[in-house]
Amino acid sequence: MGNLFKIAIRNLLRYKRRTLLTASLVTLGIVFVLLFVSVTGSFKSMMIGQMTDSMLGHLQVHRKGYLASIDNLPLNLNMKMQTYKKLEGILNQQPEIEAYSPRIKFGGMFSTFVETTNIRLNGVYPDRELKTVPLLPSRVTNGTEKTLEKGEIWIPELMAKSMKVNMGDTVVIIATNQDGSVNGKQFKVAGVLESVTGPGGRDGYVHIEDAMEVLRMEEMEVSEVAIRLKDFGRLYAFTEKLDGLLSGELNKQGKPVFEVHNWEKLSPFYNIAQMIDIMALFIKFMLIAVVLVSIMNVMIMAVYERVREIGTIAAIGTLPGKILSLFILEGLSLGVLGVVAGNILGFIIIAILNLSKMTFSFGRQTGLILSARVAPMDMLVISLIVILISVIASLQPALKASRMEPIKALRHV
Amino acid sequence: MGLVVAENITKIYSVVATKVSKDYKVGEIAIRALNEVSFEIEPASFVSFVGPSGSGKTTLLNLIGCLDKPTEGKLEVAGTDVLHLDRKQSASFRGNNLGFIFQDFNLLPVLTVFENIEYPLLMVQKIPGVERKKRIMALLEAVGMTDQRDKYPDQISGGQKQRVAIARALVTNPKLVLADEPTANLDHKTAFLVLESMKKMRNEFRTTFVFSTHDQKIVGEAEIIYSLEDGELVGKQVKGGQKNG
Incomplete structure (x- = not known):
């Protein structure tokens, strides 16, 4: 094999x-794919991070049927205390969980005494919420403490601007409880929240005990429990595991009490993330086509030129x-040359891109620094695809060469 | 009498052709390139097939070299009936029993002189390194190319290339070396030197040399000359012996 390789x-x-030209073509193809994968991958992971770490959490548990009506924020589909305690007991035993935060979600009226509008609110335990969605404080654009005390409210930025609400202002939240009675409570504005694209990106926050007071809950009821995992990479496995654990909890009708959803089911951005993945796939197909055509072309030429040999x-x-084997090795070597050069060049360009600290915007968020990264597994997969395609591209010319009748080949002019 | 019988049984010819014919199809028309040719070639002979262009010399050499198959007749090369060998068996048979010298030398341009001679030992016979080097150096010495061993084919002359080709043909210790117009691309002086090399190799390694030529001056160097005309064997001349046909 070594001698065949040498030849x-x-x-x-x-x-x-x-x-050089063919290897350059393969190299450029790999560089473009690596750049695309790294930039879009970085964009994707940053967006996923923004959404999961600043509002959604990695996954959420609701009472069965809540998600289908989530736009109405149905109080009658909240988990009762006893149900929540069961869930808490199960969650507390899961080593994969870093933190979780119960939330009471409700809709209400927001009044500045001058103007009134509607608002969606999350009643949370601030310390547990901040552990579950650690980027939430970074969304507080106006506020010194960056934590939420009882009697305080964080309001969405757009609302603050349109209603000219400033820090320290007193506002009133009016909400209807499950029984249909209306209640109101005064709050002090303690922070203004930057909007984030996606559900919950324009919600306000109050302390969970305040939410209970507004909604006149004698005992805590929970709309959802947001969960943060220690390792985001184990999201699918854990979602499946938790779903399995909770599916055993049945109501009196023998139906499951809980439903588990990861961020993909909770955010429309998942479709964009999928689009990015599809685009990356198409770019990879283009790379495959480039490698296939260029190497096959070179190998066909090589066979044609070397018929007498x-x-x-x-x-x-x-x-x-x-x-x-001789001709396949030639194609393989060409592919490997392109792969090595492409990976080195791609790595250098990605490093330069990161050093230049390019910024981009997402929704209303601006100045997000691009951090292009390509996973070693991605590099390996792309490299293996190119090498495999190089071999496939060489196969037809190599077969032609191996099946050549020596007498005809020797007569070739 | 008993001794004669025993001699006949043990005698293995390098080539035995019995009524060998070869037809080629050109479009719908079948052209007979060889017509019922029969002959025997003894081991360590220095044999030439002569005749004008189109007489069937190359066709005959291709058949002996297992590069092509006869349409009719029987052909034994080095004691093997070569008619029923498949592609792979033919390649293996050629690699182990035959050596080829081509009119255009056909050295591999990406290999040095040494590597060109080494190629059949590496790729065909898988001879160990020490033995390989020993054989190559002996042949380089024999063809006078030791000092050119690291040169590439485009760095040496035509005569030198043909001497390398001879060494390559002989390095596997073949029973038979076939040379199609080996001197056609060489000047007379070089051609005689190449033929001398071939003869020297024959004497040294006891290899049978069969070559084709239409150059009358070269023909004189052969010990047995078969004449071909229009695909038929029309004569056999043994140097210093009788002329048949």
């Missing part, structure tokens, strides 16, 4: 310009399998 390399070096080596007894 294959020398044959490639024989047509330096052609080899093929005839000679066949005449002196080289077995067809060796002739096949």
Whole structure:
């Protein structure tokens, strides 16, 4: 094999310009794919991070049927205290969970005594919420403490601007409880929240005990429990595990009490993330096409130009399998050359891109720094695809060479 | 009498052709390139097939070299009936029993002189390194190319290339070396030197040399000359012996 490899390399070096051009094409293809994958991947992970770490959490547990009506924020589908305690007991035993936060979600009226509008609110335990969605404080654009005390409210930025509400202002929240009675409570504005694209991105926050007071709950009821995992990479496995654990909890009708959803089911951005993945797939297909066509073209030319040589080596007894291997090795070497150069160049360009600290905007968020990263597994997969395609592209010309009749090949002019 | 019988049984010819014919199809028309040719070639002979262009010399050499198959007749090369060998068996047979010298030398341009000679040992016979080097150096010495061993084919002359080709043909210790117009691309002086090399190799390694030529000056160097005309064997001349046909 070593000798065949030596001959294959020398044959490639024989047509330096052609080899260089083809390898450059493969190299450029790999560089573009790596750049695309790293930039879009970074964009995607940053967006997922923004959404999961600043509002959604990695996954959420609701009472069965809540998600289908989530736009109405139905109080009658909240978990009762006893149900929540059961859930808490199960969650507390899961080592994968870093933190979780119960929330009471409700809709109400927001009044500045001058103007009134509607608002969606989350009643939370601030310390547990901040552990579950640690980027939430970074959304508080106006506020010194960046934590929420009882009697305080964080309001969405757009509302603060349109209703000219400032920090420290007193506002009133009026809400209807499950029984239909209306209640109101005064709050002090303690922070203004930057909007984030996605559900809950324009919600306000109050302390959970305040929410209970507004809604006149004698005992805590929970709309949802947001969960943060220690390792986001285990999201799918844990979602499945938790779903399995909670599916055993049945109501009196024998139906499941809980439903588990990860961020993908909770955010429309998941479709965009999927689009990014599809685009990356198409770019990979384009790379495959480039590699396939360019290497096949070179190998067809190589066979055509070396017909007499093929005839000679066949005449002196080289077995067809060796002739096949010789040409496949040539294609393989060309692919490997492109892969090595492409990965090195791609790595350098990604490093330069990161050093230049390019920024981009997402929704109303601006100045997000692009942090292009390509996973070693991605590099490995792309490299293996290119190498495999190089071999496939060489196969047809190599088969043609190995099946050549030596007598005809020797007569070739 | 008993001794004669025993001699006949043990005698293995390098080539035995019995009524060998070869037809080619050109479009719908079948052209007979060889017509019922029969002959025997003894081991360590220095045999030439002569005749004008189109007489069937190359066709005959291709058949002996297992590069092509006869349409009719029987052909044994080095004691093997080569008619029923498949592609892989033919390649293996060629690699182990035959050596080829081509008119255009056909050296591999990406390999040095040494590597060109080494190629059949590496790729065909898988001879160990020490033995390989020993054989190559002996042949390089024999063809006078030791000092050119690291040069590439495009760095040496035509005569030198043909000497390398001879060494490559002989390095596997073949029973038979076939040379199609080996001197056609060489000037007379070089051609005689190449033929001398071939003869020297024959004497040294006891290899049978069969070559084709239409150059009358070269023909004189052969010990047995078969004449071909229009695909038929029309004569056999043994140097210093009788002329048949």
